[in-house]
Amino acid sequence: MHFALATLMSGGGGAVNDGPIAAALKNFSNWLTEPTRYSVASILAVAGILYFRKFFSKISVITIFFVLSTAFFVFAFQDPNFNAIITKPDNVPIVILFATVIFFTWLALRRAVINDERTKRGEPTLEGELSKQKVFTWPDLVYSELICLVLFTAAMLVWSILITAPIEEPAATARTPNPSKAPWYFLGLQELLVYFDPWLAGVVLPSFIVVGLCAIPYLDTNPKGNGYYTFEERPFAISFFWVGFLLFWVSFVILGTFLRGPNWSFFGPFEYWDLHKLEPMVNVDLSTYFWVGLLDKPRPDNALLREAPGIVLLVGYFLVLPPLLGKTVMKKMVTDLGMIRFNVFMHLFLWFALIPVKMGLRWTVNLKYFIGMPEYFFNV
Amino acid sequence: MTKLFKYVRESQIWKSVFRHGYPDTPRNRTLAVLSNVFLHLHPVKVRRSGIRLSYTWCMGGLTFFLFLILTLTGLLLMFYYRPTADKAYEDIFALREHVPIGVMREMHRWGAHLMVISVWLHMYRVFLTGSYKPPREFNWNVGVILLVLTLLLSFTGYLLPWDQLAVWAITVGTNMARATPFLGHEGPGAALVSFGGIDFIHAGDDVRFGLLAGRFVGEGALLRFYVLHCVGFPLIAATLMAVHFWRVRKDGGISGPL
Numbered sequence: 001m002h003f004a005l006a007t008l009m010s011g012g013g014g015a016v017n018d019g020p021i022a023a024a025l026k027n028f029s030n031w032l033t034e035p036t037r038y039s040v041a042s043i044l045a046v047a048g049i050l051y052f053r054k055f056f057s058k059i060s061v062i063t064i065f066f067v068l069s070t071a072f073f074v075f076a077f078q079d080p081n082f083n084a085i086i087t088k089p090d091n092v093p094i095v096i097l098f099a100t101v102i103f104f105t106w107l108a109l110r111r112a113v114i115n116d117e118r119t120k121r122g123e124p125t126l127e128g129e130l131s132k133q134k135v136f137t138w139p140d141l142v143y144s145e146l147i148c149l150v151l152f153t154a155a156m157l158v159w160s161i162l163i164t165a166p167i168e169e170p171a172a173t174a175r176t177p178n179p180s181k182a183p184w185y186f187l188g189l190q191e192l193l194v195y196f197d198p199w200l201a202g203v204v205l206p207s208f209i210v211v212g213l214c215a216i217p218y219l220d221t222n223p224k225g226n227g228y229y230t231f232e233e234r235p236f237a238i239s240f241f242w243v244g245f246l247l248f249w250v251s252f253v254i255l256g257t258f259l260r261g262p263n264w265s266f267f268g269p270f271e272y273w274d275l276h277k278l279e280p281m282v283n284v285d286l287s288t289y290f291w292v293g294l295l296d297k298p299r300p301d302n303a304l305l306r307e308a309p310g311i312v313l314l315v316g317y318f319l320v321l322p323p324l325l326g327k328t329v330m331k332k333m334v335t336d337l338g339m340i341r342f343n344v345f346m347h348l349f350l351w352f353a354l355i356p357v358k359m360g361l362r363w364t365v366n367l368k369y370f371i372g373m374p375e376y377f378f379n380v
Numbered sequence: 381m382t383k384l385f386k387y388v389r390e391s392q393i394w395k396s397v398f399r400h401g402y403p404d405t406p407r408n409r410t411l412a413v414l415s416n417v418f419l420h421l422h423p424v425k426v427r428r429s430g431i432r433l434s435y436t437w438c439m440g441g442l443t444f445f446l447f448l449i450l451t452l453t454g455l456l457l458m459f460y461y462r463p464t465a466d467k468a469y470e471d472i473f474a475l476r477e478h479v480p481i482g483v484m485r486e487m488h489r490w491g492a493h494l495m496v497i498s499v500w501l502h503m504y505r506v507f508l509t510g511s512y513k514p515p516r517e518f519n520w521n522v523g524v525i526l527l528v529l530t531l532l533l534s535f536t537g538y539l540l541p542w543d544q545l546a547v548w549a550i551t552v553g554t555n556m557a558r559a560t561p562f563l564g565h566e567g568p569g570a571a572l573v574s575f576g577g578i579d580f581i582h583a584g585d586d587v588r589f590g591l592l593a594g595r596f597v598g599e600g601a602l603l604r605f606y607v608l609h610c611v612g613f614p615l616i617a618a619t620l621m622a623v624h625f626w627r628v629r630k631d632g633g634i635s636g637p638l
């Protein structure tokens with residue numbers, strides 16, 4: 001069934017002869033989605049949207065956005081490469097993820113902007129206005145629950161009838177498919193494997209995500225913004241969560257699903273998934289930079305000595321930086337939070353910050369590892 | 381017609397089930413919620429702001445509803461599925477041919493995808509409205525565990541069709557466990573876990589082996605994942621959901637400005 005649907009949308013499928021504008025648009029999309037540009041562009045987008053939030057929270061802006069992206073999708077469906085990846089039945093949820101996350105982000109932002117303006121004028125927030133009134137659970141709540149339930153079931157049924165759940169070839173442990181991808185919700189972590197070894201990307205960092213989420217209510221001591229949307233009363237918390245959730249989680253899932261092909265190489269949305277596309281691996285360890293590049297010597301044999309620069313750097317990063325910042329620029333934060341909260345927060349934060357730091361260093365100076373001790377499986 | 385309704389409502393059977401009149405008076409509306417074990421997870425009255433879709437996005441409710449759909453369709457799927465290496469694929473494949481109006485597998489698969497999305501969005505909403513702040517810190521933590529459980533439920537279920545996609549996705553996922561510090565045979569510090577010159581951590585006894593009941597994703601892993609997926613995780617999740625909803629109520633209902 002989904003094949004029928006796909007061909008329908010692709011207008012018959014097969015190669016399409018592009019006009020000059022279409023070709024330019026496709027080339028531009030392929031160019032823009034290259035991981036470095038993709039990441040930098042999305043950071044700029046998040047910063048820009050938060051800064052110009054008044055503009056971006058307009059109803060017309062989100063309408064235009066969805067109209068344009070629908071138009072883009074319709075256009076892109078004509079392309080066999082784009083079509084092949086987007087219409088895979090298991091990728092439909094990722095398109096839903098994309099649309100819902102953007103819509104709800106906009107909705108939350110809009111309500112935050114309205115509430116912030118009301119607060120400035122001394123009026124109650126949108127929620128505050130209504131929260132004084134209480135209504136009966138039966139019927140008000142029970143009925144809206146029931147309506148949601150019925151509509152939702154209907155939608156699920158239609159989806160299930162239209163698109164058959166796929167099944168591939170039977171399991172064969174000898175034949176590794178290329179690409180081999182983890183389930184889609186873990187693709188953010190799989191993307192981190194480009195920059196970190198499995199013990200970090202697959203074990204330590206996910207554990208810190210869970211620990212960090214659990215710690216949020218105890219670290220955020222700001223009493224404001226409880227029970228209503230706002231930005232100005234908790235700018236740091238909101239920006240931080242946006243970066244973490246939108247950039248490093250959702251957008252990496254989308255990147256991993258649509259733009260990573262065989263050998264986890266990058267492919268633009270209109271690019272053919274060529275098995276033989278090779279990306280040159282020219283990454284260099286920090287120890288090589290230090291001993292060979294800086295001191296012009298061969299690297300020492302002793303692993304500890306060899307990796308000393310990286311070890312010093314990371315010990316400084318995790319152990320010296322927090323007290324240093326606490327004594328200087330973050331003095332106020334220490335007094336606000338207390339020593340324990342401040343240190344827990346700093347450590348979680350520094351682990352998180354290690355991700356963009358390493359990504360940046362990879363893109364600019366091809367850094368492979370700060371500390372590279374494959375003898376002990378200890379690579380950072 | 382009215383007579384019939386009246387007769388039914390005044391029969392002993394009806395009255396034995398519903399201990400209140402039709403819920404159109406404040407008293408009966410209160411009783412409707414209080415005398416029903418499911419409804420009484422709700423408070424009797426709620427803040428008007430809390431039930432607005434534009435506030436909660438209904439994502440917590442949707443997650444719970446998806447959990448119910450998944451339990452139901454999953455139960456039906458269990459009738460047709462044998463978790464062994466030579467039958468699993470066959471059984472899933474046969475569903476398409478042999479089961480009339482077979483949308484159970486579809487409902488289960490698309491529902492599972494959606495549940496992951498809705499639980500993320502629910503967490504996002506709770507964060508953006510600051511609803512984790514006192515007194516709801518504990519319930520946020522219950523939520524984080526539910527989030528992990530949702531992902532684990534989905535992950536264990538991913539293996540069960542026993543096709544190439546399933547086996548290799550789980551292989552990629554569980555390969556990470558090899559590198560667990562100290563406990564995985566390719567993890568940093570594993571060599572330190574030794575006693576009297578004997579290493580304890582090998583490919584044959586590290587955490588990955590424990591997860592998969594073998595050195596690779598095979599029959600042992602299938603059975604383990606099946607049991608966790610169909611019994612273990614749903615039981616824990618259902619229990620924690622009850623705690624979660626109870627706490628929503630006890631922490632003063634859906635959050636709102638004070």
Ligand code: HEM
Pocket residue numbers: 213436438439440441442443444447499502503506511512516519520521522523524525526527530621624628633634635636
């Ligand atoms: C299986 C997963 C989950 C289910 C079924 C669930 C269900 C619900 C429901 C039905 C509500 C009522 C309000 C609403 O719909 O928004 C709620 C509230 C809440 N949930 Fe969840 N939830 C789940 C996971 C989570 C997660 C992952 C978090 C956070 C990390 C979380 C934190 C909370 C908190 C703090 C509240 C109270 C919010 C308020 O009072 O405004 N829950 N949950």
